[in-house]
Each structure stands twice: as C-alpha cells, then as structure tokens.
Amino acid sequence: WGTLGHATVAQIADNYLTPAAKTYVQGILGSGVTMASVASWADNYRYTTAGKFSAPYHFIDAEDSPPSSCSVSLDRDCGSGGCVVSAIANYTQRVQDGRLSEENTKEALEFLIHFFGDITQPLHDEAEEVGGNDIKVTWDGADTNLHACWDTQMVEKAAGGGNSTATLDSFSQTLIGRIDSGSYSSEKASWISCVNIETASDCAVGWAQDANAYNCQYVLKTDESGQELDGDYYTGAEPIIELQLAKGGYRLGAYLNNLAAAA
Ligand code: DCM
Numbered sequence: 192w193g194t195l196g197h198a199t200v201a202q203i204a205d206n207y208l209t210p211a212a213k214t215y216v217q218g219i220l221g222s223g224v225t226m227a228s229v230a231s232w233a234d235n236y237r238y239t240t241a242g243k244f245s246a247p248y249h250f251i252d253a254e255d256s257p258p259s260s261c262s263v264s265l266d267r268d269c270g271s272g273g274c275v276v277s278a279i280a281n282y283t284q285r286v287q288d289g290r291l292s293e294e295n296t297k298e299a300l301e302f303l304i305h306f307f308g309d310i311t312q313p314l315h316d317e318a319e320e321v322g323g324n325d326i327k328v329t330w331d332g333a334d335t336n337l338h339a340c341w342d343t344q345m346v347e348k349a350a351g352g353g354n355s356t357a358t359l360d361s362f363s364q365t366l367i368g369r370i371d372s373g374s375y376s377s378e379k380a381s382w383i384s385c386v387n388i389e390t391a392s393d394c395a396v397g398w399a400q401d402a403n404a405y406n407c408q409y410v411l412k413t414d415e416s417g418q419e420l421d422g423d424y425y426t427g428a429e430p431i432i433e434l435q436l437a438k439g440g441y442r443l444g445a446y447l448n449n450l451a452a453a454a
Pocket residue numbers: 228229232235236239241294295297298301
C-alpha cells in the first residue's frame with residue numbers, strides 16, 4: 192500500500208488498542224507520535240543504503256498460477272533474503288528483545304505496523320509479473336501499472352480523494368463503523384483467529400494466503416494489460432481494498448494488544 196493505505200491500517204489499529212497497549216506503543220514510539228505518522232517509514236527506509244536489506248520484507252513472491260490456482264507456501268516462496276512473513280516473525284522477536292537499543296526497538300515496531308498493512312495487499316503476496324508491477328495499465332489516462340493502482344490510486348479514490356489528514360480520518364472512521372456495527376461485524380472475529388505472538392510465522396502465512404486468494408478471485412482474474420482501470424475494474428476492486436485495509440488494522444490492533452500483554 193501507499194502512504195494513505197498504511198496510515199489507514201495504523202489508525203484503525205490504534206482505535207482497538209487496550210489502555211495497556213496504548214501505553215506500550217507510546218513508550219516505544221515516543222509520546223505524541225501516532226502510529227499513522229510512522230506507518231510508511233519502512234517504505235522510505237528500504238530505498239536508503241542502510242535500509243536496502245529490508246526491501247524483500249515488504250512482500251512474499253508466491254510462485255502460484257493465478258488466476259487458476261492461488262496459494263502461498265513459506266518454503267517455496269520466502270526467499271533467502273526474507274519476505275513479509277519472516278519479517279513479521281523477526282520483528283515480533285526484536286520488539287520484545289529487551290537488549291535492543293531504543294532506536295532499534297522503535298524500528299522493530301515501525302516495521303510491524305508497516306508489514307501488517309503490506310501483507311493484506313493481494314499483489315504483495317504474488318510473484319506474477321513482479322506483483323503486478325510489470326502489468327502496464329492506465330489510470331485516468333495516465334500510464335502506470337497494476338501494482339501502483341492497488342497501492343495508491345484506488346485507495347485514494349476509495350477514501351474520497353487525495354491523502355490529506357481529513358481524508359485519512361473520514362476513511363478510517365468509515366471502516367471502523369463497519370467493523371463495529373456494520374457489514375464487517377460478523378466476520379471480524381475470523382480476521383483475528385490467529386494473532387498469537389508465539390506463532391507469528393504460522394499466523395502470517397495464513398494472512399498472506401487470505402490476501403493471495405483475491406488474485407484468483409479478482410485482481411488477476413482478467414488480463415488488464417493496456418486497460419484503463421478507473422472504471423469497471425475499480426468498481427470491483429474497491430470493496431476488496433476496503434476490506435483488506437480494515438482487516439489489516441483490526442488484526443494489527445489485536446496483535447499489539449497481545450504484545451503489550453506479554454511485555
Ligand atoms: N525514524 C522513525 N520514524 C520516522 C523516520 C525515522 O522512527 N518517521 C527513525 C528510524 C531510525 C532513525 O529514525 O531509527 C533513522 O531514520 P532514517 O533511516 O530515516 O534516517
């Protein structure tokens with residue numbers, strides 16, 4: 192996801208933190224630093240020399256065969272340089288490791304906040320065409336690619352335009368309303384069926400599989416090469432984007448509650 196998607200996941204998560212988890216998160220990030228404000232730090236970091244090692248942590252390249260067959264396998268798909276599943280497991284360990292510096296502990300939490308977002312983006316759980324980066328499309332007439340549309344353009348459109356603070360607040364509230372008493376309320380329990388910090392890798396494989404399945408159901412079901420996406424394709428994608436952001440946020444909140452309870 193782009194900046195707005197990551198901030199939305201973080202802001203939704205923040206809404207579901209227990210008082211103990213709010214104190215825990217604030218103690219690591221620093222007082223007054225919101226989760227939404229650090230949610231995209233990892234995307235800036237991966238393009239730096241110091242942060243290059245973390246570039247593969249943002250995705251898992253599932254070598255499946257969409258749209259006929261979708262699947263994620265840790266052994267098959269998590270490369271030697273790591274992937275989003277191993278990164279979630281690693282930073283779950285690191286954030287709890289009392290021997291780390293304050294800076295490295297903070298980075299571990301910032302990575303977790305970020306990767307709980309990326310793992311719900313279907314194309315971050317897919318190797319095909321480099322996660323859709325090599326599928327050239329247009330958005331409102333401008334050349335772009337399928338992956339970028341899922342990360343950014345379609346999220347901004349779903350949120351009502353742009354990525355201002357007002358857009359973030361209203362979009363997050365809309366999704367929180369659906370979780371609390373709307374169309375997501377009956378399924379939200381299934382989103383957190385696996386949020387045990389002791390089995391982070393196994394849980395994260397399940398989250399990756401859940402998101403990867405949308406590649407067969409919708410994302411890569413039709414060949415959109417050369418097509419304009421701001422139309423029928425967007426209409427079908429919007430409910431998936433909203434669901435996945437809500438899911439990532441609600442799940443991150445539950446996970447941080449578990450981390451705080453164990454601290
Ligand atoms: N940092 C942070 N939040 C940000 C930007 C940076 O916590 N939004 C932290 C992460 C590193 C340190 O600052 O511990 C150095 O960051 P950078 O690599 O961006 O210089």
